[in-house]
Amino acid sequence: MLLTVERNELFFQLALTQVPGIGHVHAKLLAQHFGSAEAIFKARPSQLERIEGIGSVRAKALAGFNNFAPLEKEISFIRKYGLRPLFLTDPAYPQRLLQCYDPPTLLFYKGEADLNASRMIAIIGTRSNTSYGRQVTEQLVKDLESMEVTIVSGLAIGIDAIAHKSAVQLGMPTIGVLAHGLSTIYPGIHSQLARNMIAAGGGLLTEFSSQVKPDKHNFPVRNRIVAGICDATIVIETGLKGGSMITAELANGYNKDVFAFPGKTTDAKSEGCNHLIRTNKAVLLTGADQLTDIMGWATQPPRKIPPQKVLFHDLTAAEKRIVELLQERNCVHIDQLTMHTGISSSDLAVALLNLELHGLVRGLPGRRYELP
Numbered sequence: 001m002l003l004t005v006e007r008n009e010l011f012f013q014l015a016l017t018q019v020p021g022i023g024h025v026h027a028k029l030l031a032q033h034f035g036s037a038e039a040i041f042k043a044r045p046s047q048l049e050r051i052e053g054i055g056s057v058r059a060k061a062l063a064g065f066n067n068f069a070p071l072e073k074e075i076s077f078i079r080k081y082g083l084r085p086l087f088l089t090d091p092a093y094p095q096r097l098l099q100c101y102d103p104p105t106l107l108f109y110k111g112e113a114d115l116n117a118s119r120m121i122a123i124i125g126t127r128s129n130t131s132y133g134r135q136v137t138e139q140l141v142k143d144l145e146s147m148e149v150t151i152v153s154g155l156a157i158g159i160d161a162i163a164h165k166s167a168v169q170l171g172m173p174t175i176g177v178l179a180h181g182l183s184t185i186y187p188g189i190h191s192q193l194a195r196n197m198i199a200a201g202g203g204l205l206t207e208f209s210s211q212v213k214p215d216k217h218n219f220p221v222r223n224r225i226v227a228g229i230c231d232a233t234i235v236i237e238t239g240l241k242g243g244s245m246i247t248a249e250l251a252n253g254y255n256k257d258v259f260a261f262p263g264k265t266t267d268a269k270s271e272g273c274n275h276l277i278r279t280n281k282a283v284l285l286t287g288a289d290q291l292t293d294i295m296g297w298a299t300q301p302p303r304k305i306p307p308q309k310v311l312f313h314d315l316t317a318a319e320k321r322i323v324e325l326l327q328e329r330n331c332v333h334i335d336q337l338t339m340h341t342g343i344s345s346s347d348l349a350v351a352l353l354n355l356e357l358h359g360l361v362r363g364l365p366g367r368r369y370e371l372p
Contacts (some may be wrong), residue, residue, distance in 0.1 A: 010078070012037035013087045014071045017105050017209075021058045027105040029053055031088040031312045032339055041065075077210040083182060084109040089339060092116070095329050098336055099368070100228040100254050104207035108182055111203020113173035115229065115330055117150040119297060122226045122251075125159025125236040126269050133237035133269070134162055136261050140234070141166035143288030147297055150175060152230050154222065154243070155190055155204075159236050164193060168200045177229070178206040179214050179222035186214035205229075220246050227251035232295060235260040235282060238272035246271050252281055257295070259285035315360075318343050318351040323360060326371045334367040 016027055016037045033051055040048075041062065048059035078085055085255045086093045086107040087201065094115040097103040109364045111114070123140065125133060137159055141151060151167040153160040155176035174197055178186070182204060185191045194204055208218065223243055225232055227250040234246035238244035251258045260282035263270020271318070276282035285291060292298045315323065321341040326332055332340075338348055352369065355361035 004017075007040060008038060009038050009087075010075060010085055011068075011071055011083065012041050013106050014066065014074055014209075015065060016040060018067060018070070019058075019061050019065045021061050024102040024105055026053060026058060028088060028101075028103060031105075032335060035089060035339065037087060052189055060358060073105065074209050074233070077183065078108070081110065081182065086115075091325075091328055091340065094229045095332060095336065096120070096230065097225065097228045099333055100224070102224065103228065106226065107205060107207050108209070109203060109205050110182060111175065111198050111205075112201050113150060113175050113203040115175070115203075115205070117148075118171070119147060119295075120152055120230045121148045121149055121291075122152045122230040122233040122247070123159065123163035123236065124153055124226065124233065124238075124247055125244070126238050126244065127156055127158035127160075128269065129158045129162065129237050130267075130269055132263070137162045137236050138166045140236075140288055140291075142170060144292075145170045146290060147288075149297075152177065152226060154179070154219075154226055155185070155194065156243070157189075159186055159244075161190060161193060164197060168193075168196050168202070171200065174200075174202040175229075176202070176204050177222055177225045178204060178208070179218040180206065181210040181212040182206060183207045183210040184213070219243055223247040224250045228254050230256065232257035232259060232291070234258075234285065235273050235276060237261070237263065237269045239268055240272050240275055242272070245276075248276055248282060256280040259291060259294075261285050303324065316351065316354075319355055319360075320345055321370075322348075322351055322355060323371070326361065326369065331364065331368050331370045337369065 017024065029051055030040045034043060045059045045063045048054050048062055086109055088103065088105060092115065123137060139335050141163060151172060151174040153163045153176060164174045164176060176194060176197060178231060180186055185194045223246050229245050231254060233248060233251040235244050235248055248258050258281060260273040260276045262277060262284055262371055263273055277284045322337060325340055338345060352361060356363055361369050361370060363369055
């Protein structure tokens, strides 16, 4: 098949997701080293081999990859439906995900909600909720309305859908993370809900290309995005097994805060929540006030920095680039600062120290930085 599509950066980003043996961890290493997908494919095999974890087999797979035919169809789909592809190096890529060891190489996004909003929580739970689960979910979302929180979930039947619907009704941004491509909505009964979410300023997010169906094995893969994109995961009604428990485990593995609402000891639908609390894998949660207090939101309003807040006239060129990047994002890991500013590690360390001394940048645990 003769390709008519331009071989631009998006073309190579899509290609990178198709190379055998190149998983998310490898793609992250390559992106950090080369800075773009096109540069990865244009690199010599000897250059690729020198990247830790790549080796000769993966280098040859990259150099010899030629299955470009499906990419034209995918690019046409992206353009037709106005999707926003987000590669690892895109400034709009969810920065919280980049702090995870296995972030998706490429995301597909439909919507307007900020994927780097200052406050993001996942609300998840059973597909067969009780009236208690519905009441707790609706009340939690309602009580968070004034806190400018973005609600994330998986668009599943049950607690997920209740969380999304509650957010839409209150005019809060809510993002559904899908386990399939954007050519369909699963379950089908949530097609209208998905449209309502987008219309209300929310969005739909997936790492799967357009024709990928909601196969069973995709859901645990999807759950890592739900866990990784948020500041905290809240579990409301779940059994001992299932997607919610997987998401909670993933969130713990990413060093994210996990909360769970307790239930009756005799209620099988709360057995998972009670287990998470009992094994110290989740904090027992009773309401929004407790959540906002633990997260530090009660005393710290969402940070909104006007474009002209920081004066640049006394800053070096390197310091200006750092501040400009931090103005675009809420929180940036030092690896991302290196990648997006192009500043060497030694010069970056000096610039960050100077900015911290002048109170223009604040260092956070995990080698992350933000504007004060």
